[in-house]
Amino acid sequence: MKNLLFTLALLISFNSFSQNLAYGNEIEGIEICKQLGINTQPILLDKEVNETLEQILSIVGLEKNFQLQMCSNINNAAALTYNGVRYIFYDLDFLNSISGENRWFVTFVLAHEIGHHLNDHTKDVFMYVNGFPNDVTLDKRRNQELQADKFAGFIMGKLGSSYSDAVNAISQIPGDEIEDLNSDHPSEDLRVKALVEGYSQATGTISGMNFSKFEGSNTGEYLISYYNGVEKFNNGDLDGALKDFNKSIIDKKEFPEPYINRSLIKELKGDLYGAISDLELAMKWNPNLDILYVERGVLKIQLGKYESALDDFNIAISKNQNSLEGYFNRAVLRYNNLLGIYQSNISSDFNQVILDFSKCIDIYPNYLEARNYRAQAIISGLRTKQTDHLVDTAINDINISLEYVDDYEFTTETSLKFFKLQNHANRAIINSYLGNFSSVYSDTNIIIDYSKDSLNTEIYLEKFVLGNLLKFNLLSDKNSLYYDVSEICKNLNDFTSIINPIMDNINLNNPLIFNGINQLVNASIYEYDCL
Numbered sequence: 001m002k003n004l005l006f007t008l009a010l011l012i013s014f015n016s017f018s019q020n021l022a023y024g025n026e027i028e029g030i031e032i033c034k035q036l037g038i039n040t041q042p043i044l045l046d047k048e049v050n051e052t053l054e055q056i057l058s059i060v061g062l063e064k065n066f067q068l069q070m071c072s073n074i075n076n077a078a079a080l081t082y083n084g085v086r087y088i089f090y091d092l093d094f095l096n097s098i099s100g101e102n103r104w105f106v107t108f109v110l111a112h113e114i115g116h117h118l119n120d121h122t123k124d125v126f127m128y129v130n131g132f133p134n135d136v137t138l139d140k141r142r143n144q145e146l147q148a149d150k151f152a153g154f155i156m157g158k159l160g161s162s163y164s165d166a167v168n169a170i171s172q173i174p175g176d177e178i179e180d181l182n183s184d185h186p187s188e189d190l191r192v193k194a195l196v197e198g199y200s201q202a203t204g205t206i207s208g209m210n211f212s213k214f215e216g217s218n219t220g221e222y223l224i225s226y227y228n229g230v231e232k233f234n235n236g237d238l239d240g241a242l243k244d245f246n247k248s249i250i251d252k253k254e255f256p257e258p259y260i261n262r263s264l265i266k267e268l269k270g271d272l273y274g275a276i277s278d279l280e281l282a283m284k285w286n287p288n289l290d291i292l293y294v295e296r297g298v299l300k301i302q303l304g305k306y307e308s309a310l311d312d313f314n315i316a317i318s319k320n321q322n323s324l325e326g327y328f329n330r331a332v333l334r335y336n337n338l339l340g341i342y343q344s345n346i347s348s349d350f351n352q353v354i355l356d357f358s359k360c361i362d363i364y365p366n367y368l369e370a371r372n373y374r375a376q377a378i379i380s381g382l383r384t385k386q387t388d389h390l391v392d393t394a395i396n397d398i399n400i401s402l403e404y405v406d407d408y409e410f411t412t413e414t415s416l417k418f419f420k421l422q423n424h425a426n427r428a429i430i431n432s433y434l435g436n437f438s439s440v441y442s443d444t445n446i447i448i449d450y451s452k453d454s455l456n457t458e459i460y461l462e463k464f465v466l467g468n469l470l471k472f473n474l475l476s477d478k479n480s481l482y483y484d485v486s487e488i489c490k491n492l493n494d495f496t497s498i499i500n501p502i503m504d505n506i507n508l509n510n511p512l513i514f515n516g517i518n519q520l521v522n523a524s525i526y527e528y529d530c531l
Contacts, residue, residue: 115151157202
């Protein structure tokens with residue numbers, strides 16, 4: 001009689017402490033299975049399920065401390081804890097009927113339930129049976145489901161699932177297509193978004209996508225087409241990706257991401273006007289989405305339409321006062337205009353440029369590209385004494401960039417090696433200006449060492465010449481502690497021995513390279529007679 005009463009108590013309160021995927025909600029079957037099996041040997045586990053569990057646990061570095069129990073005819077899977085033991089129940093027939101050919105569904109189900117356990121969502125059954133209050137609200141339960149979905153997405157990414165298989169797995173769950181205000185489980189769109197967030201963390205891809213709800217039907221098919229397109233794009237299949245993005249747009253015309261990526265494909269194919277047209281189609285459905293105006297502005301720069309590009313960046317910022325991409329691209333445009341790289345009628349000064357980069361850093365303090373550009377803008381302004389008061393800011397930007405860059409994911413096409421090289425060069429220039437000779441000496445050695453193996457690339461050759469010039473100026477300054485004629489000749493001879501064999505391949509139309517080489521070679525021959 002005691003066991004029967006205990007079972008009834010569990011059935012009354014089961015929804016309060018178990019976490020399931022909302023497949024069939026046949027809670028009684030799970031409870032009966034648990035009650036019959038709690039003190040007996042577990043049913044023989046399915047080999048695939050058991051191996052999948054071990055793969056999942058290997059990703060998170062955990063021992064197999066979950067009791068996996070197969071329960072027939074429950075049409076579900078669930079996680080619960082009893083007397084400190086963590087259980088995962090599953091119906092093998094149910095898993096097979098849902099998964100079909102996509103065996104990643106099994107991985108998703110088990111990872112989802114493990115996610116509940118690891119996030120401490122499953123309170124011990126014993127607590128509730130003995131009168132402990134249930135303080136888990138509906139909103140909290142829904143959030144717990146999303147946390148478990150995110151964990152499952154992370155695991156699937158680490159185990160090598162494709163985008164389409166991952167999204168298909170969560171889309172196979174029955175009953176989540178339409179949001180039920182009384183359900184513990186969020187709608188499919190929210191669950192897909194959570195899974196993709198975890199998947200992105202695992203694979204380092206497609207993070208930062210906008211999955212807000214838009215008007216129209218909400219079947220999730222458009223997301224599957226979209227992810228298929230992303231996967232094909234990443235594998236170099238541009239035509240296949242284009243077809244999938246087209247299908248995603250047909251399924252949900254107001255969803256902006258496929259327009260953006262279709263625009264990118266057209267840009268890569270050289271169709272800049274077609275790329276702009278796609279962005280303008282997306283604007284009709286999403287007139288307040290700032291990134292669309294930013295992307296159009298970037299394309300207009302490639303067409304030489306600098307004033308119109310600036311208008312787009314201004315619009316993006318008016319739509320979103322925290323438009324990181326808007327401020328950054330406006331600053332880069334104005335900066336390149338000041339340097340004479342772009343020929344336009346845009347009116348700007350270094351203070352405007354620095355203000356925009358500073359806004360980027362206010363929004364995202366670890367935006368290293370913005371810090372790098374701000375430091376360069378400050379250095380450029382030193383020539384006209386416009387930015388003398390910001391020298392400490394520039395040095396701080398450079399130091400932060402060098403400190404954190406190894407763990408940084410670039411948002412622009414920047415190589416880690418060149419980013420480091422550029423920051424060492426910027427710091428050497430500023431400290432040379434300030435007379436901080438010890439720092440200059442250290443940084444010039446790094447600049448020369450970083451660049452000397454890549455002199456077939458012009459930007460590295462520029463830095464190599466610059467590093468040698470800065471070091472020569474330091475060694476030849478009689479007021480410097482580093483003044484040493486023998487060291488001067490050693491460094492000049494090292495420079496000429498590297499430069500002479502490649503002189504025929506050097507672009508002497510680059511004034512920094514041409515003037516720098518001339519100065520150093522002439523110093524070696526005529527001023528110090530180093531030969």
